[in-house]
Amino acid sequence: MKSYAIAAIPGDGIGAEVIQAGMNVLKTLAARDGNFQLHIETFDWGSEYYLANDCMMPADGLEKLKKFDAIYFGSAGDPRVQDHISLWGLRLAICQPLEQYANVRPARLLPGIEGPLKNIGPGDLDWVIVRENTEGEYAGAGGRIHQGFGHEIGLDVAIFTREGTERIQRFALELARSRPAKKLTLVTKSNAQRHGMVMWDDTFAAIREDYPDLTIDKMLVDAMTTRMVLDPTSIDVVVATNLHADILSDLAAALTGSIGIAPTANLNPERQFPSMFEPIHGSAFDIMGKGVANPIGAFWSAVLMLEHLGEKIAATILMEAIERVTSYGNIMPADLGGSATTREITDAMIRLLEGHNI
Numbered sequence: 001m002k003s004y005a006i007a008a009i010p011g012d013g014i015g016a017e018v019i020q021a022g023m024n025v026l027k028t029l030a031a032r033d034g035n036f037q038l039h040i041e042t043f044d045w046g047s048e049y050y051l052a053n054d055c056m057m058p059a060d061g062l063e064k065l066k067k068f069d070a071i072y073f074g075s076a077g078d079p080r081v082q083d084h085i086s087l088w089g090l091r092l093a094i095c096q097p098l099e100q101y102a103n104v105r106p107a108r109l110l111p112g113i114e115g116p117l118k119n120i121g122p123g124d125l126d127w128v129i130v131r132e133n134t135e136g137e138y139a140g141a142g143g144r145i146h147q148g149f150g151h152e153i154g155l156d157v158a159i160f161t162r163e164g165t166e167r168i169q170r171f172a173l174e175l176a177r178s179r180p181a182k183k184l185t186l187v188t189k190s191n192a193q194r195h196g197m198v199m200w201d202d203t204f205a206a207i208r209e210d211y212p213d214l215t216i217d218k219m220l221v222d223a224m225t226t227r228m229v230l231d232p233t234s235i236d237v238v239v240a241t242n243l244h245a246d247i248l249s250d251l252a253a254a255l256t257g258s259i260g261i262a263p264t265a266n267l268n269p270e271r272q273f274p275s276m277f278e279p280i281h282g283s284a285f286d287i288m289g290k291g292v293a294n295p296i297g298a299f300w301s302a303v304l305m306l307e308h309l310g311e312k313i314a315a316t317i318l319m320e321a322i323e324r325v326t327s328y329g330n331i332m333p334a335d336l337g338g339s340a341t342t343r344e345i346t347d348a349m350i351r352l353l354e355g356h357n358i
């Protein structure tokens, strides 16, 4: 029997709540499948850990993670810790050194969920947003000087490397090639940002001829937001920089009903290091501890993790269970207009995976 070592980092706020739910569902799925085992080790890293130890994860944390087949992550962010400390201390501290440069964010309208767009039903909105995940605007370069004085300066420098640009664009082109619609949109902002973004475009221009079978177009990021709302069926795969895709994918999540359902895979495509799977959302300070967080984003992220591990059948079964729950209608969480708790949705998933009706 195949066996996979999974590092679970539930983290903060509702991240911890939905990852617990996801682990329960994954355990049920593995038991039912019978062909693979998951050995999940949970790490207590996050803001609570930070308040006790002055760091979000221990110094040997990365070394520990390298031994796993995949990482299942909740969220980093706590009202008692500044956001840039929690984010840089954990999520970015993992993605960047583990070369998880391809952040893949599927956005699809699931059956039973009514999105905010008129005349758009399941099947009409089926996108994958590919986000550069190790450099660009989130490279971490910059600084602050004269802190606290009137002449203080704050500097964030976006870093685009030719290699980092080409590898994410090629990743997205290959992904587009594997999908039925075979369409790719390059998102840019080279009208205003006239150095790095122009190189981003030039890099793309040099490689796109390797993909004559794809329908390719290019859009400025601001125009892309209107296209997502007004002409959603024209979009298939989108590739964008770290910041642009971060923003576009939250919009995409909202257009598919709620940020609570949106999944993401932080991939190291070469498999030199483990990849990391997490819901797109954060700690949700306004609802944490109430037991009402929507766990679907965490479940869908588990689907992406199983696909990456090569467990395609289990991934399909899990996705079908998610869609049965959303189409059922009576087990909707609050963010999708219902009143079901995290627990009730998780229990419904487990009942389905055990072969019962909801």
Ligand code: NAD
Residues within 6 Å of the ligand: 014, 018, 074, 075, 076, 077, 078, 083, 086, 087, 091, 259, 260, 261, 278, 280, 281, 282, 283, 284, 285, 286, 287, 292, 293, 294, 295, 297, 335
């Ligand atoms: P957020 O995603 O936590 O919340 C935005 C809104 O969406 C809130 O109203 C929240 O209640 C709602 N929401 C999010 N997920 C939901 C779910 N599963 N079910 C129901 N409602 C849900 O974003 P934010 O408020 O900008 O950030 C809060 C904290 O989380 C910050 O500290 C931020 O830095 C952190 N954060 C972390 C990550 C990460 O670790 N990957 C991602 C985003 C935000």
Ligand code: MN
Residues within 6 Å of the ligand: 246, 247, 250, 280
């Ligand atoms: Mn984000």
